[in-house]
Amino acid sequence: MLFLILFIFASCLASFIVSCSQRLVEQKSLITPYRSCCNNCSHILPWWQLIPILSFIFLQGRCFFCNHKINIYLPIAELISGTAFVSLANLDLLHDSIILLFIMSLIFLTSTDFFANIIYSIALLGLLPITFLSIPQNYFHNLIAASTIAISLLLFSNFTGALGSGDIEFLFFVCIIWGWQQTLLIIQASSLVMLFFFLYTHEKKLPLIPALSLSTLLSLFLQGC
Ligand SMILES: [Zn+2]
Structure with a gap:
């Protein structure tokens, strides 16, 4: 159960980092809109469309509102982050914080390179x-x-x-x-x-x-x- 919580935590954090890095390279505001929105129709996404990995599967990889394809990079980043954190964590706060910082730095570097080189x-x-x-x-x-x-x-x-x-x-x-x-x-x-x-x-x-x-x-x- 504890490892499931760690998995969800790391994948949610990865989702947040990917969204921030995409806004950063596209020179959009990091604050507004404060919730995630579709890159194509700008519709604000309800909570059930923001569940890491599962939302992508429910929505069959497409925006619920405009049917635009969602980039598969996001669920892959969430899955890798969650899996890596659960595999490397040992429930020591300092150790796990360093591991989390390491994984999230990799996700940030990967995302900005992936979206905009x-x-x-x-x-x-x-x-x-x-x-x-x-x-x-x-x-x-x-x-x-x-x-x-x-x-x-x-x-x-x-x-x-x-x-x-x-x-x-x-x-x-x-x-x-x-x-x-x-x-x-x-x-x-x-x-x-x-x-x-x-x-x-x-x-x-x-x-x-x-x-x-x-x-x-x-x-x-x-x-x-
Ligand atoms: Zn859309």
């Missing part, structure tokens, strides 16, 4: 407290490795245009937290995720942060915290 670098700071829960590291070595990886990726993206500066900043932070081996694994896993997305969508320009976030979350599962 924008990265708010300040949100990367939300990833750092996880160092308190991770395997102790030599942060000086990590800083040197992070700088080396960042400079190499900057040179690489100058020639190919394949990476945005936000993607490189993200990897810089990941390398500071976990070191170069974990970072290279995350890059490899993200490349596989991107390949999968490419085969599915055939889009040539895809945002990388969603794939990096997913791989980072998987890496957190694997190493435990």
Whole structure:
């Protein structure tokens, strides 16, 4: 029962973060309308259309008022957040707050990149407290490795245009937290995720942060915290 409450809490919070980040990149007010509304018809949504994951299923992925398709990104973000939080939480307030901050920072970074290819670098700071829960590291070595990886990726993206500066900043932070081996694994896993997305969508320009976030979350599962 307690874990169900944690799941609902994390998925509701993810829903809120996704809505805020969408309004932010679209330069809409974060305060008005104070309730969520349909992006197409601007109809204010009643409470039963705001239940994470379930509302999307009830409504069969379409707005109740105008039948406009609801982006599947929202229920996926809610499901991943809820599942990740329940799997990583251990009912210690400090531990769980750090995990929640980590997951929500990833959701925010992913959402702004997904909706508008924008990265708010300040949100990367939300990833750092996880160092308190991770395997102790030599942060000086990590800083040197992070700088080396960042400079190499900057040179690489100058020639190919394949990476945005936000993607490189993200990897810089990941390398500071976990070191170069974990970072290279995350890059490899993200490349596989991107390949999968490419085969599915055939889009040539895809945002990388969603794939990096997913791989980072998987890496957190694997190493435990
Ligand atoms: Zn609508």
